[in-house]
Amino acid sequence: MMRSAVITWAPMSTLAFAKYEGLGNDFVLIDNRHTPEPVLSAAQAVAVCDRHRGVGADGVIFLLEARDADFQMRIFNSDGSEAQMCGNGIRCLAHYARTLGIEPTADRYRVQTGAGVLDIDLLPDGQVRVDMGAPALLAGEIPTTLAPADQKVIAAPLNVAGSDWSVTCVSMGNPHAVIFVPDLEAIDLERIGPLFEHERHFPERINTHFVRVLSPTHLQVKVWERGAGATLACGTGACAVLVAAVLNHLAQEEATVELPGGPLQIRWDSESNHLLMTGPARTVFEGTLQLPPLGSSSTR
Numbered sequence: 001m002m003r004s005a006v007i008t009w010a011p012m013s014t015l016a017f018a019k020y021e022g023l024g025n026d027f028v029l030i031d032n033r034h035t036p037e038p039v040l041s042a043a044q045a046v047a048v049c050d051r052h053r054g055v056g057a058d059g060v061i062f063l064l065e066a067r068d069a070d071f072q073m074r075i076f077n078s079d080g081s082e083a084q085m086c087g088n089g090i091r092c093l094a095h096y097a098r099t100l101g102i103e104p105t106a107d108r109y110r111v112q113t114g115a116g117v118l119d120i121d122l123l124p125d126g127q128v129r130v131d132m133g134a135p136a137l138l139a140g141e142i143p144t145t146l147a148p149a150d151q152k153v154i155a156a157p158l159n160v161a162g163s164d165w166s167v168t169c170v171s172m173g174n175p176h177a178v179i180f181v182p183d184l185e186a187i188d189l190e191r192i193g194p195l196f197e198h199e200r201h202f203p204e205r206i207n208t209h210f211v212r213v214l215s216p217t218h219l220q221v222k223v224w225e226r227g228a229g230a231t232l233a234c235g236t237g238a239c240a241v242l243v244a245a246v247l248n249h250l251a252q253e254e255a256t257v258e259l260p261g262g263p264l265q266i267r268w269d270s271e272s273n274h275l276l277m278t279g280p281a282r283t284v285f286e287g288t289l290q291l292p293p294l295g296s297s298s299t300r
């Protein structure tokens, strides 16, 4: 018997967004002050980040109300997983907050993140400086099983894809593995990146950075991000790279971290033990998302 197909079109709701980028690490930003949880589900964030059928982005960032800060940041990676922190994203969010009429105090915002409350300074030249807090170095804090939980992971041996690597792990709220190599051209990121991300010693997966030391104040990086793949820049990663370089006696406490999308200035302040990251953030365009109602199945 022939059946006739019934197509029901769910009514669309709309949601305003702004697209921003920091060194080519790009985000869809959403003013989420009206509800305590992100207005998009993880699956909707994946759809929005899709570079063919969505807006296209490395992640979706929500600006929410905060009790003890100017506002709160939450971020979904392009695969829908939630991360604790995003260095490039928080610079973008600071500029976005200003367009929403949230006024900083003496050009400074205090922002609640999964890595604690961070101070963000809007500099006169348009750049943004973020106090990224202190790095966490113990294996249990990363987390990784490459060492006992109460020990640091500095130049630990790890075999991935049949090769031996020397891995230093740093958490900036989110987990990073840093590997110093003599030649970045030799790194096939699309092949090796996912193998590190899902390696069994990293129970919450890992952001991976391959680093060539150009000088003690100049580090060049290739980035594979947890939940987003190869990106043009990673702010938390740039901080982790500087920390790892200092711990391996390869860099000074202040350096330029050269990412595929451009440079970040990173300083590890010896007095506070905090990382200070300075870099740009830029608005690209604004728009309106067409969304099926939450909880509805696809209308296609």
Ligand SMILES: N[C@@H](CCC[C@H](N)C(=O)O)C(=O)O
Residues within 6 Å of the ligand: 025, 077, 082, 083, 084, 085, 086, 087, 088, 089, 174, 175, 207, 225, 226, 227, 228, 231, 233, 234, 235, 236, 237
């Ligand atoms: N690109 C970001 C980091 C985003 C989160 C990361 N992929 C994770 O899952 O931890 C940055 O600039 O720091």
